[in-house]
Structures are given as structure tokens and as C-alpha cells.
Amino acid sequence: MSLWTSAAIAAATGGTASGDFTTTGVTFDSREVGPGDLFVAMTGAATDGHRFLDQAFARGAAGALVSQPSVHPHVLVPDTMAALENLARAARARTAAKIIGVTGSVGKTGTKEALYAALERSARARARAHRSVKSYNNHTGVPLSLARMPAETRFGVFEMGMNHAGELAHLTTLVRPHVAIITTIAPAHTEFFRDEAAIADAKGEIFRGLEPGGVAIVPYDSPHRDRLIAAAMPYAARIVTFGLDKAADVRAIETMRTESGGTFVTAVVGTRELSFTISQPGQHWVSNSLAVLAAVDAVGGDLALAGLALAELGGLAGRGARFTVAVGDGQALVIDESYNANPSSMRATLAVLAAEPAARKIVVLGEMRELGAGSDAYHAGLAEPVLAAGVEAGILVGERARPLLNALEGKGDFVHVADAAAARASLSTMLAPGDAVLIKGSNGVGLAALVAGLRSGEH
Ligand SMILES: Nc1ncnc2c1ncn2[C@@H]1O[C@H](COP(=O)(O)OP(=O)(O)O)[C@@H](O)[C@H]1O
Ligand SMILES: [Mg+2]
Known part of the structure; x- marks a missing residue:
């Protein structure tokens, strides 16, 4: 289905079309380009989208939105970010x-x-x-x-x-x-x-x-x-x-x-x-x-x-998706909350774990980032919901999570590790049949890789 013609893009952005094309999608990530897409060449601090024009057209782009002339079919504008906003306004208006x-x-x-x-x-x-x-x-x-x-x-x-x-x-x-x-x-x-x-x-x-x-x-x-x-x-x-x-x-x-x-x-x-x-x-x-x-x-x-x-809602990857993994002669339940974490979402998902009928509950909790001056207190404050959920063992990941370890001292089998790779090693020795394990932390901690490892069976 047609989304934008070159003429409509030119009209929406005040740009100049070179070539006549029709697009069915829009993207600014050259790795995501599919057949028929409009590729928006964004100029960021780190990279310049114009460098990926050949790649985008090799992947089937129908046209590009550019701020530098190109041999490919395009609409030329002074500023591609501003043009993308104008395209958004036009989409909304029509x-x-x-x-x-x-x-x-x-x-x-x-x-x-x-x-x-x-x-x-x-x-x-x-x-x-x-x-x-x-x-x-x-x-x-x-x-x-x-x-x-x-x-x-x-x-x-x-x-x-x-x-x-x-x-x-x-x-x-x-x-x-x-x-x-x-x-x-x-x-x-x-x-x-x-x-x-x-x-x-x-x-x-x-x-x-x-x-x-x-x-x-x-x-x-x-x-x-x-x-x-x-x-x-x-x-x-x-x-x-x-x-x-x-x-x-x-x-x-x-x-x-x-x-x-x-x-x-x-x-x-x-x-x-x-x-x-x-x-x-x-x-x-x-x-x-x-x-x-x-x-x-x-x-x-x-x-x-x-x-x-x-x-019928399925669990979203990193936001509550569940799967089981083979452990020894049994299975363990994995709750994948690796996408992000803050004090509120930690409490919400610990309450979910609390209701889980499992032989043993364990957690892999990565540090919560961007909390500023309150960070230590927010981390230590999680000890209460962790224990209330009946969690017996856990791995705390990242320097900012250390206050939580201190708050849990003597209350179960809790360890602290530096990063997601160390957490993976530690979890493989901890995980036992019948466990339910909640994995959650700020995205930057990289616990998604640990989850991916569990999914593929290498833990
Ligand atoms: N209403 C809510 N209150 C508290 N925690 C929530 C709520 N909704 C979701 N969460 C928790 O926050 C996590 C992130 O949810 P998500 O919908 O991706 O939030 P956002 O897009 O705002 O970052 C979820 O995995 C869940 O743990
Ligand atoms: Mg979100």
C-alpha cells in the first residue's frame, strides 16, 4: 500500500524531488530498510545517514530524504530531522x-x-x-x-x-x-x-x-x-x-x-x-x-x-515474557523483565513473583540507573519487596546495586557481581529444578543477553 509519493514528500517538507517514486514505509536505520521504504538520512553527532545511502538502496529503498544531493531517487531538503517532523505533521493532518x-x-x-x-x-x-x-x-x-x-x-x-x-x-x-x-x-x-x-x-x-x-x-x-x-x-x-x-x-x-x-x-x-x-x-x-x-x-x-x-496479550520480550528452561532433571521458569527497571516497576514485578507457585524463587536484579542522589536509598529499599516475595536467593548486578546487597545481608543466599557476564556464570551454578527466576534491571546492564543465553539453552 502506498504511503508517500515523492511529490507528497516534497509538498510536506518543502523539498525538491529528484525522480518519481512511491514508498510503502519509512525508516532512518539503514539496517532496517526493506523493499519500498523511504530512507531518511539523518545527520547525527556520531554518524551521517548519507553514508548509508548505497546500502539502503541495495536493501530495496524506493527513495531517500536527504540534505545532500544523491544519485539515488530522493527529495532534497535543508535539514532531514526538520523534514521528518514535517512529514509527521502531514501524516497527522491527512x-x-x-x-x-x-x-x-x-x-x-x-x-x-x-x-x-x-x-x-x-x-x-x-x-x-x-x-x-x-x-x-x-x-x-x-x-x-x-x-x-x-x-x-x-x-x-x-x-x-x-x-x-x-x-x-x-x-x-x-x-x-x-x-x-x-x-x-x-x-x-x-x-x-x-x-x-x-x-x-x-x-x-x-x-x-x-x-x-x-x-x-x-x-x-x-x-x-x-x-x-x-x-x-x-x-x-x-x-x-x-x-x-x-x-x-x-x-x-x-x-x-x-x-x-x-x-x-x-x-x-x-x-x-x-x-x-x-x-x-x-x-x-x-x-x-x-x-x-x-x-x-x-x-x-x-x-x-x-x-x-x-x-490474549502475550508477554513482551523484556517486559514480562515467560519461558521455561531445562535444568538438571527438571525445569525452571524464567520471567524476562530485562528491558528496564526503576523502583516502581521493580516492586510491581516482585509482587508478580510473590504470587508464583514455585519451589524456590530467585532473582537476578541489575542496577536501576538514572536515579540521581536517591539511588542508594532506592536500591536498599528493594530489600523489603524482595523478601516479601519470598525470594530466597539472588544475584545483584552492577555497582549501584550494592546497597541492596547490604540491605539483604544475612537474609538469604544473595551475591553481588560486577556485570551481566558474571551474573550469567553465577546463575548457572544457582539455578535448580523448580525455580522461578525473575531477571530485571536497567537495559544498559545487559541482562537481555543473559536471557537470550537462557533461551538458547546455554546456561
Ligand atoms: N502501571 C505500572 N506500574 C508499575 N510498573 C509497571 C506498570 N506497567 C508496567 N510496569 C513495569 O514496568 C516495566 C516496563 O514497562 P513498559 O510498559 O515497557 O514501560 P515504559 O514503556 O514506560 O518504559 C514492565 O516490565 C513492568 O515491570
Ligand atoms: Mg517504553
Whole structure:
């Protein structure tokens, strides 16, 4: 399906087309280029995309967006980053889709994926749903995701992230959401913020881009609720809260753990009551699901289909995916949370581990990064949920995690190692049949490699 013609790209960017071409996709990573793609040659500090033009066309690119003339079919602009943003604006302007922006300290990608699955079911057969891929949520990922949105999209779901004040204020002018969700406010990236209230303010910037008549979706149970509501007030026609409290507009009135580890929820959405099962375990998924229902309702999607989608969600790699590995004459359960970690998500997933029926629970916990001055206390503070989860043994990875080892001293079989490679060696001696092992840390710690090793059976 055609996404952008060279003429449309030239019109959107004010550039000059050389050659007549039609593209079906957009990418700025030459390794990701597929047949029919528009390759955007970005000029960064480290690399210059123009060096990869030959490679991109060898991989099947149909055209390129460049700031230097090229022998390949292209549209020439002064600045490719600015041009990508203009392409994003044009994509947004030409669609009649209902647009949803998702931000928050944790739960963005999970909520975005669940919302996409829910809306994809509503949109099926009529038109289509579109979403950002992976965690493409920053100053390049958001415009890229928008530029990839087909004109005939019915629902568009965009993850929006930030680690500094002002970033969302800009991104939201590109996304122009009809519905803006804040999943949670929690200490993540705290080194760039004075305190959590400052994080709430920066997340609240998402509401500034709401379309007229737009809906703000706010976590009721957050201590920053009133701050978020105040931030939404000038821009939102309607503010919808979600949570467990009975005053929340979208609320869970009953939750029950299912045999397979998910949660059976009875929820109220406005005046309607509905029951559904969430395949993914944990209270945090109950919370994310309520945000999903609030958004589906706000864009006129089908709540019953949303419930079905929530029942079928698979665990995302690095964010709760599960698999078993052979150990000795038995098996161990691996919970892969290697993608990221902060105090809030650590607690959420330790609570999931707590409910796991395993002979023994163990953890591989990598350090949580970007926590600034509070780092030691945040790490030490995890001892309580680790022990409450019934964890008997564990490997703590990275220098910043050392305060956690100290706090766990004498309370089980815990060791500290320098890096992911050492953790791998240590885990292979620790792992026993019947274990459930939770693997979680900041992405930079590299625990994904350890998980990959376990998956391929070499541990
Ligand atoms: N609502 C929530 N509250 C607390 N922790 C959560 C929540 N949603 C997800 N998590 C935890 O955070 C991790 C990262 O989730 P993800 O959806 O990738 O967040 P983000 O995209 O905001 O970084 C998950 O693996 C889970 O451990
Ligand atoms: Mg994400």
C-alpha cells in the first residue's frame, strides 16, 4: 500500500524531488530498510545517514530524504530531522484517525501494545489501527511513527517519552492526540528532575497538544492526581480517571488471580460494568488495563473486544515474557523483565513473583540507573519487596546495586557481581529444578543477553 509519493514528500517538507517514486514505509536505520521504504538520512553527532545511502538502496529503498544531493531517487531538503517532523505533521493532518498519546513513568509500552491490540480488533475489517513500534517514543521515534501512519488509519496509538521538561510539550504538537493517557508517575529518570512533582508536571505537558474536545486520562490512585488534573484542565474537554478507588471513573471493583497467573477483573466504565481476564500477571497490568478501557471508550471503540484482546496479550520480550528452561532433571521458569527497571516497576514485578507457585524463587536484579542522589536509598529499599516475595536467593548486578546487597545481608543466599557476564556464570551454578527466576534491571546492564543465553539453552 502506498504511503508517500515523492511529490507528497516534497509538498510536506518543502523539498525538491529528484525522480518519481512511491514508498510503502519509512525508516532512518539503514539496517532496517526493506523493499519500498523511504530512507531518511539523518545527520547525527556520531554518524551521517548519507553514508548509508548505497546500502539502503541495495536493501530495496524506493527513495531517500536527504540534505545532500544523491544519485539515488530522493527529495532534497535543508535539514532531514526538520523534514521528518514535517512529514509527521502531514501524516497527522491527512488522516481522520482517532489519535491516542500514551505517556507515564512506567507502563507506556505495555499500555500502548494492549491498546493497539484492543483497537485493532475494533478496527478490523473496516479500516486499521496503527501504533509506534517498540519503544520509539522520543524526538526521532515519535515523528517516525507518525510518518509511518497510513492515511486511512482509524486508530493511531503513539508512545511518548521524555527525560527532560519541555520534550512532551513539543512532541504533543506533532501527535495532536484526541486522547492523552498518563499511566503512572513514579521515580524514573529522577536525576533530571527536582522531585516527583516535577516529573508529574513534565508528563502533564502531553495535555497541551490535545485536540479540541479531547480527553485526558489520569491515574486516580496517584499522589499526583490533582496536579495532573490541573495540568489537563485548560486543554481537555473531559478528564477521565482510572484506578482502584471507588471514586475513579474507570475502576476495578473486583480482581481475582486466575489459575494461569493472570487476573480476572470486574470493572466499571462510566455506567457500564464488564468482566474480563488479563493474561498478563500483576496489579500493574490491572492498572494499565483500566487506562486501556478508558481510552477505548473515549475513542468509541468496542469495550467487549478490548476485553478479549486483554485476555490474549502475550508477554513482551523484556517486559514480562515467560519461558521455561531445562535444568538438571527438571525445569525452571524464567520471567524476562530485562528491558528496564526503576523502583516502581521493580516492586510491581516482585509482587508478580510473590504470587508464583514455585519451589524456590530467585532473582537476578541489575542496577536501576538514572536515579540521581536517591539511588542508594532506592536500591536498599528493594530489600523489603524482595523478601516479601519470598525470594530466597539472588544475584545483584552492577555497582549501584550494592546497597541492596547490604540491605539483604544475612537474609538469604544473595551475591553481588560486577556485570551481566558474571551474573550469567553465577546463575548457572544457582539455578535448580523448580525455580522461578525473575531477571530485571536497567537495559544498559545487559541482562537481555543473559536471557537470550537462557533461551538458547546455554546456561
Ligand atoms: N502501571 C505500572 N506500574 C508499575 N510498573 C509497571 C506498570 N506497567 C508496567 N510496569 C513495569 O514496568 C516495566 C516496563 O514497562 P513498559 O510498559 O515497557 O514501560 P515504559 O514503556 O514506560 O518504559 C514492565 O516490565 C513492568 O515491570
Ligand atoms: Mg517504553
